[in-house]
Amino acid sequence: MNTLPVDLLLLSIATPLAVALVISLGMPLRLAKGFAAAAFAVPALVALFLWSRFACEPLHHTYAFYKVYNTGLQGIGIHLALGLNGISLPLFVLAGVVGLAAGLYAIQSNAERLKTYLVLLLVMQGGLMGVFASVDIFFFYFFHELALIPTFIMVGIWGGKDRSYAAMKMTIYLTVGAMLSLIGLIALYHQSGADSFDLITLREAILAKGLSACVSKYIFGLLMFGFGILVSLWPFHTWAPLGYGAAPSSAAMLHAGVLKKFGLYGLVQIALPLLPLGVVEWARPLAMLAVVGNLLVIGFITIAQRDLKQMIGYSSVMHMGYAFLGIATFSVAGVGGVVLMMVAHGFSVALLFLLSTSIYHRTQTFDMMEMGGLAQKAPVMAALFVTATMASIGLPGLANFWGELTIFVAAWQFSHVLTVLAVTGVVISAIYGLRSAARVFFGPQTEAFAKVAAEKPVTDLTCCEKLPALILVAALFFIGFWPRSISTPLNSAIEAIYHQPAVHAPAVAAK
C-alpha cells in the first residue's frame, strides 16, 4: 500500500543509524556535527511530511505507507513490516521532532567526547523511529532495545551525580520491565496461533480464535506490569526521577519525551485491542495504582522536591498517572486522550529537561532553593520555562490540556471517585509547577545565586539553545490550537481496531 516513491519510513530509521556508523568510523568534529544535524533533521522532516500526507493515503488495515521488507527472518515469522496508523503517526512525529530538538541541543553542548555522545544519540534516534514505524511486534521490541541501551551508557558516562547508581538502577528496572513485556508478547504470539509477528496477522488470528478470559488475564497482566515498569507505574517508578536526575539533558529529553512512551504505546496499540477480556480484569487495580500512587502520592512528593531535575522527573511520573487512568477506562475517548497526552507530554517534558540544563549552566546548581531572580538576567528563558510549565500543568492553548480533559471526561464513566481524585491533580501540578517557576526565576536573587552570577556573567539563552527550545514550543502551541491534526486519524484508528466483532465467550477457547 506504499504510495511513496521513496521508502521514507525506512529512510527515517536508517539515516540516523547509518550516520552513527559513519561518525564512529572517524571524522573531524565539525563535520561530525554537521552530519549529525542532518541525520536528526531527516527523520523530523520525514515525519512531518508523512503527517501531512496521511489523510489522503489508502489504508491497509488502518496502516498507511505499509511495506514489508525481507530480513532473512521469515523462517520464524519475523518480517520488517513498516507502516503508520492513526495511533503510531502522532508518536512517530513526536519522535522525529523531539529527536531533532535533542540532537540540536546535544550538538551545541560542549559535552566531553561529543562524537561518541552524538553516535549514541543517533542510534537512539534510529531506534525510536523504528519503534513507532514497526507493524511487526518483534521489530517493535527490537528497536526499543536498540534505543534503550544507549540511554544506559549515556547515563553511565555523561551523567551527573550518582550516575553509576542511577544507571544501574535504571538498567535493572527497565530490563525487568522489558523482559516481562517480552514474555507477554511471546505468550500472545504463541496463544494466537499465528505464524507471524506482524500485528495485523496477529490481530486477525486472535479475532478468529478468541482468547479465553483466563489467558487474556495473564497475558495482559504481564504486559501491564512489564510496560508499566517502563512507564514508571507506581510503585515501580523510582528509577525515573533518579535516572532523569542523573541523565545528560539530550538523553533525558529523548527518554522521558519519547522512549518512555513505548510502554504506553504497547498497551494502546497491542495489549488493549487484542486482550479486551484481560483489560476488564485489570482495569480497576490499574486505575487505583495510577490515581492513588502516580497522581496523589507522587504528586505530593513532587511538591516536596528541591532539586529542579528531580522535580521534573517526578512530575513526569505523576503525569503518567493520567495516562494509566485513560487506559483503564478502555474507551475510545479515554485511549484517544492517552495518545494526545503522550504526545503533548513528550514535547513539554523534553522542553523542561532542556531548559533545566540551560538553567544549570547559569546557576551551577539544580537546587531550587539556591536560585532565584534568574528572570532578570534571562527573560527569554523565563518565558520559555513558564510556557513549558503551563503546558505541563495543562493550560488550554498548549498541547497537554486536550489529553487531560479527554481523560477526565472518559474517566467519569469508568469511576466517579477516581475521577474526582484524579482531577485534584490539576491543583497539585499547579502548586509544584508554579512554585518551581517562582523559585528559579522570580523574586530577588538569592545570595548563593548572586555569588555565582558575580563570578561569571549570566546571559540569556544563546541562539543555539533557543532553536531546539523553540521547535518544542512551536509543537506545543500547534497541537494546543489544532488538536484535530492528531485526533482525527487517531479517532478513526482507535474506532477501527477497538471495535470487536463479538466478545468471545470464555468457553470457546478454554478447551
Add this chain to the structure above:
Amino acid sequence: MDAICIALITLLTPLVSATIIALFLRKQGTLAAAISTLAAAVVAAGALTLAFTGAHFGVDKPASVEWLRLGNFTLSLGFKFDDLAALMISIVGVVGLCVHVFSLGYMHDDASKARYFGGLSIFMFSMLGIVLADNLFMIFIFWELVGFSSYVLINHYHEKMSASDASKKAFIVNRVGDFGFLLGIVLCYWANGTVNLNELGAGHNVYSTLIPLLLFCGAVGKSAQMPLQVWLPDAMEGPTPVSALIHAATMVAAGIYMLCRIDVLMVPDALTVIMWVGTITAFYASLCAITQSDIKKVLAYSTLSQLGYMVAAFGLGSLDHLDESTKTLITISAGVGAAMFHLTTHAFFKALLFLGSGSVIHGCHHEQDIFKMGGLSKKMPFTFVTFTIGVFAICGLPFLSGFYSKDAILHLAQEKNMAVFAILALTAVLTAFYMFRMWKLVFFGETRSHEAAHAHEGGLSMTAPLFVLAALAVIGGYTEEGHNIYQNLFAGVWSQIPHAEGAEPFIMSLVILIVGAGAAWMLYKPAATDTLEDKVPSLFGFLAVVKASPDWIYDWYVAKVQQRFAMLLKFIEDMLLSGLIIRGLSGVVGLIGIGARALHVGNLHAYVYWFLFGTALLWAYAAGWLF
C-alpha cells in the same frame, strides 16, 4: 460583513496583537503599546458594532465548529451572542480600551512595557472568549486563559518577592475553584448529554443540585468569593491599570457572567447556597476594607464586597411581579437582571476608582499609603473630580449609576429574604464608611509626605479615560423605561431588573449614605495615623484579625499540613522504596538468576555485547544455520 465575522475579528485581533508582540516586539515597548492599544480599539469598535446592530447568533441555530472528537467525547468551539453577551462584550470593549489608553501614560517608563501590553492583549482575547462562548468547555478553556494572563500581569514586577508570591497564589487558588468547575462540566456533560448553553436545562436527576454547585465553584475562585477570596487583595501587586481591568471590572466579574449564562441549571437549594456565599462575602470584605491603609487594598476589598453583592443578587433568584398595565403576574429572572446590572455599573465606577487611584499613585511617585497622602484635591483636580464621582456612585448617591443597581439588589433582597436584606444594607453603610474614609484621607487636609507634596496630574492619556468612565459612572444606571439611555440595547437583560416603586429607595439610599459617610467624615482626622486605631484600638485590632485570619489559616495549612505531608511522603519514598524495596527487587532479580543479573546489569558494555550476540544468534537461527 455578517455578525459572526465581526465577532471573529473582535476575538482574534488581540490574539494576533499578542503573537506579534511576543515574537517580534520584545524590545520595542512603545510599538508594542501602540499595537496592543490599536487591538483594544478594534475590540471596542467590534463590540459596540455588534451591540448596536442588535446582532443575535448562535441562539436558535448553532454557530459552532467541532474542534475535537474522540469516541463519545465531542468538544466544539462556537459563539452564542444574545443581549447578555452583548452587554458583557460592550463592557469589556469600553473598559478595556480605557485601560489600554490609561496604561500608555501609566506604564510609560516601564522597562518591560512590551510584556505588559502583550499580557493585556492575551487577556482581552481570553476574556472575549468567555463572553462569546456557547458551551461550558469553551468557557473553561478561556477561563483558564484569563487566569494565566492574570498570573502574568500580577507578576509584572517579578523581581519583587511579594509580586511573585501573589501571582502564584492567584493561579493556585483559582485552580482550586476550577477543580470543582471542571468536575461540574464533566458531570453536566454526562448527566445532560450536552454542555451547550442553548441545550442545557435543569434535569431532574440526583445531580441537579450538585451540578450548579460544582459549576459555582468556578465562580467562587474567579470572582473571589468566600472561602477563596484570599487571592484578590494580594493581586494588587500588579500594575494599577491591570487591577482596574482584570481585578475589578471584567475578569473577576466573569464568575457572575458565567452564573447568568447557566441560569437554567439553577435549582432552589443551589441558589440558597449561592445567595449566602455572596452575602457573607459582601459583608466580610466591607469589614476588612475599614482597616486598610493601602489605597489599592481598600479598593480590592471593596471589589470583593461588590462581587459578593452580585453573587447574592444572583442567588436571590427570580421574582414574581405584577404588571400594572395588563394586570398579569409575570416572573422575571430578577437575580440575573440585578446581578448583571450591578456588574455593569460596578465595572464603570470601579474601573474609574482604580484608574483614579492609579493616577494618584503615579502622581505621588508610587506612594500607595493613604496616610502619606492628603490634600490632593488641589494638586490633582481632574483626578479629584472623577474619583469623587466614583466614590459617590459606589456609595449609591441617588441619580448616579450605583444607586440604581444597588437599589435593585436591595429591593430584590427585601422581597425575598429579610436577613439577606439586613446584611446587605449594613454592608452598604460600611461601604459608604470606608470609601469616605479613603476619600477624605487622600484628597483633604494637609499633605503628609514629600511624595504627595509634589503630586501632579498625569498626561491626557491618563485623564481622558477617567472622564469617559466618570461619565459612564454617572449615566450608566438609567435603564428604566422613560429615561433609558441604552434605548433598545440589552433589553433582554434590563427587562429583568427588579424595580422598587415610590420614594422609598431614595430615602433608604440617603440614610445609608448619610450614616456611613457621615460617620467616616466625623471620625477620621486627616492625620498620619489611623484615627480608629488611636481611639478604639480594640475594635481596630478585631477588624485586623478578621481580615488576616483566612490568610493565617491558609498559610498554616500550606506550611504545616500540605508541606509536611509532602515531606513525609518523600521521606517514606526515599527510605522504603529506595532503601528496601529496590534492594529487595534487585534481590528478586538475583534470584531469577545470578547469571542473568551479571550478564545484563553488572556491566553496561557487557549488555551491549549480549544484545549484539543475541541478535546475531536470532538471525542465525532464523536463517536455519543453527538447527
